[in-house]
Amino acid sequence: MTKPALGPTLDDVTARLWETAEPIDAAACYPSAEIALLGEAGLLAAALPDGPLLAHNDHLRDTLMRIGAASLPVGRLYEGHVNAATLVRTYGAGGPAAILADEAAHGRISAxxxxxxxxxxxxxxxxxxxxxxxxxxxxxxxxxxxxxxxxxxxxxxxxxxxxxxxxxxxxxxxxxxxxxxxxxxxxxxxxxxxxxxxxxxxxxxxxxxPGDYYRSPLFSGGAWRVLAVQLGGLQRILALHADALIRSGRERDPVFRARFAAAAGGFELARLSVAEAARRAQVSEDPAAIDAYVDGARGQFETLALAGVDAARRNVGLRSFIAPDPLDRVVRDLETYLRQPFLDASRDAAAGYLLPRAGCYPS
Missing domain, CATH: 2.40.110.10 (Butyryl-CoA Dehydrogenase, subunit A, domain 2)
Incomplete structure (x- = not known):
């Protein structure tokens, strides 16, 4: 008895996404083959209301981060699919769930x-x-x-x-x-x-x-998923930064090393913040606390990400601004993706929650 053929793994998917990221960016076209590949790997179905990804935020966080590291545009599209499935799981079983399942079965993503x-x-x-x-x-x-x-x-x-x-x-x-x-x-x-x-x-x-879309904590608190995708992009920038320094021999220069160390430290702080936001979104029973933590994490992530981008641009130099260098593409994608709406309002909401609590989140 022959074993059934296995579909592509997440490693296969991310490798392919990285390979095709540059030509898709140059053509500014929808990544239809890449979305189909997500379907073949079972990633569209896995994010459905009854799929395994929505049940475990740590697994979902890792998946979003890895896809984002390979392609921020595909990560953005996939996170939209996850968002749609989360809303359906929470507020609309039955017909909507069947619609998303049929779309995923045909290799199509939601948004x-x-x-x-x-x-x-x-x-x-x-x-x-x-x-x-x-x-x-x-x-x-x-x-x-x-x-x-x-x-x-x-x-x-x-x-x-x-x-x-x-x-x-x-x-x-x-x-x-x-x-x-x-x-x-x-x-x-x-x-x-x-x-x-x-x-x-x-x-x-x-x-x-009516009104379910904006209910807490899915609307504000669910933004941790966007941060997970963006974190993947920041990780890729750090890796490209390191590779450029090593290939140029500048890794021995203390000025360049200091900038890189700051960027690596910033990435680690961002990683820990996103991991904690995902954890709290799953285990906390206080919607206001979830919203406040994620709101704060959004502002912190932007600061850390922009510092990491600046360090990479300064250390790598002019080539980081010239296509088709991958650092140019990933930085452009991340800087654009960071322009999420109402970021200042999120910072203000986090401050409003923290002020009467002496600036501390509940443990």
Whole structure:
């Protein structure tokens, strides 16, 4: 009896992602073959609501970090899939879970599209479901993701919280514009603007109740997953930094060694902070404490990451700014990815939590 053929391992996946990262960045195209490879390796299914990854934050953290080290754009897209599955697991079993399972079975990734300018999309109740109309911006995977989680405010409901829906992006009334994404980094995320014009979404493709998307601690506290992907990118920058110094012979210069030591120490602090954020998100029963720790970790991570980038740029020199040097690409990707929304607000929220507690998080 012959054994069934095994799919690619995570090592196989990350090696392939690193190999193709440069040409995909140069072409600024969606990494369709790479996403398919995640499916072949079982990583799309593993992150589904009933999959093993969502049950163990340490395993999920390691997986996100390793994918991020190989390709920050693919890591960004995969984290969006994990986010969608987490929301479905928490707020919307049944129909939404079946939709994500079918997408994963066909090698397709999900996403979460919440960013908007102005009022954003409006959901109108009709028989059997909803129609949505309006615009979303900064949609990663626009034109390629088929069933993303999209937030929309409810028509004639005033300031009522937004509803989460899983529209079929192949339905009539959907238009995507990727021409607006001309960022220096994260080019391969295929980020764009998406317009909805009366797109129908059935009741079994609605996730939870209005306002669930912003509930604590998944909204703020769930940002530890983004940090895990970014940590992988920072680890890659540190490795490229070390390799460049050794190959150039500058590893014997005390000035260059001091910069590298500071960058390595900063990475270790970032690693410990992200690991603790992931742990607290799983074991703490206090949503406010989870949010505050992750909010604080976001601000700390940005400071440490930018210091590591600066050290690498200074030590490696001009070549770190010139494509196709991989350090240039990974730095561009990380610097762009670090521009997460509301970072200053997250710092302020962490301060508001810590001030009456003498600056200390609960143990």
């Amino acid at each position: 979460v599209w919440n960013a908007e300018r102005g009022d954003g999309p409006v959901a109108t109740r009709i028989s059997g479901g909803w129609t949505i109309a309006g615009r979303k911006v900064h949609c990663s995977g626009a034109g390629s993701v088929r069933r993303p989680v999209v937030t929309a405010r409810i028509a004639e409901a005033g300031d009522a919280p937004a509803l989460m829906l899983l529209p079929d992006m192949t339905a009539p009334g959907v238009a995507s514009d990727l021409a607006v994404w001309r960022a220096s980094g994260m080019r391969a995320t295929a980020t764009g603007t998406v317009m909805f014009d009366g797109v129908f979404v059935a009741d079994d493709a609605v996730i939870g109740e």
